[in-house]
Amino acid sequence: MSTLLEVSGVTVTFDGFRAINNLSFQIGKAEMRAVIGPNGAGKTTFMDIITGKTKPDEGRILWGDRSENLLKMTEAQIANAGVGRKFQRPTVFEAQTVTENLRMALKRPRSPFSVLRHRPDAQEKADIEALAEEIGLKDHLEKQSGYLSHGQKQWLEIGMLLAQDPQLLLVDEPAAGMTAPEREHTTDLLVRTAKTRAVVVVEHDMEFVRRLNCKVTVLHEGSVLAEGSLDHVTSNQDVIDVYLGR
Numbered sequence: 374m375s376t377l378l379e380v381s382g383v384t385v386t387f388d389g390f391r392a393i394n395n396l397s398f399q400i401g402k403a404e405m406r407a408v409i410g411p412n413g414a415g416k417t418t419f420m421d422i423i424t425g426k427t428k429p430d431e432g433r434i435l436w437g438d439r440s441e442n443l444l445k446m447t448e449a450q451i452a453n454a455g456v457g458r459k460f461q462r463p464t465v466f467e468a469q470t471v472t473e474n475l476r477m478a479l480k481r482p483r484s485p486f487s488v489l490r491h492r493p494d495a496q497e498k499a500d501i502e503a504l505a506e507e508i509g510l511k512d513h514l515e516k517q518s519g520y521l522s523h524g525q526k527q528w529l530e531i532g533m534l535l536a537q538d539p540q541l542l543l544v545d546e547p548a549a550g551m552t553a554p555e556r557e558h559t560t561d562l563l564v565r566t567a568k569t570r571a572v573v574v575v576e577h578d579m580e581f582v583r584r585l586n587c588k589v590t591v592l593h594e595g596s597v598l599a600e601g602s603l604d605h606v607t608s609n610q611d612v613i614d615v616y617l618g619r
């Protein structure tokens with residue numbers, strides 16, 4: 374499996390406190406990975422490093438086929454290189470319809486379609502419909518986004534990120550606040566997405582992680598405590614001790 378992102382020996386210190394401590398992590402081009410860990414383990418900081426929001430004190434991060442030095446790139450360059458991030462709370466434009474939200478996302482610079490200056494309306498419509506179909510909102514295209522359910526807003530935002538054709542999608546607690554059927558739909562969407570892209574899901578809900586059926590990385594005190602299948606990591610004594618607070 375070819376590697377898309379390789380993080381080696383990364384350390385982040387806030388006022389002398391090591392939030393990330395000699396962390397190493399790799400993900401392939403079409404791979405799903407769940408990142409779990411107790412509060413304060415460093416999950417958010419880890420994502421902030423990959424998106425360029427936080428610069429580490431030490432370590433190396435290589436990106437893509439040409440093994441580019443990600444640490445030399447700005448946040449905007451990293452986003453343009455194909456890293457998309459979905460925050461926990463949906464940030465769709467509530468006053469706009471689903472179609473309008475997807476149209477705006479297709480017009481952003483990263484979109485593979487934005488280079489075609491005179492893009493026919495018919496093509497744009499087809500792209501919007503394909504995205505809506507993918508995220509399960511085909512029947513809600515003209516609905517104002519503020520009237521969507523919480524789950525539907527989350528899917529719309531994932532659709533807006535997919536419009537940008539990311540190579541790596543970072544997703545923070547996608548299942549939070551969702552009903553059981555919404556969680557199932559979200560699992561299916563993320564699993565399909567990871568067939569062609571790398572997807573990192575930070576999640577607390579173990580049942581959701583189990584359904585993702587992927588390799589799991591457990592963070593603790595800014596380092597990788599264990600890695601492997603969910604059954605493998607949850608039978609690891611160090612992981613059990615950390616989760617039980619011993």
Ligand SMILES: Nc1ncnc2c1ncn2[C@@H]1O[C@H](COP(=O)(O)OP(=O)(O)OP(=O)(O)O)[C@@H](O)[C@H]1O
Pocket residue numbers: 387388390391392410411412413414415416417418419
């Ligand atoms: N800007 C900052 N300044 C100082 N300390 C910080 C800063 N950001 C994070 N930390 C500390 O770094 C550690 C890791 O935080 P981080 O938010 O990455 O953990 P997390 O795993 O995402 O936690 P949670 O599951 O609660 O969201 C915590 O102890 C946190 O208090």
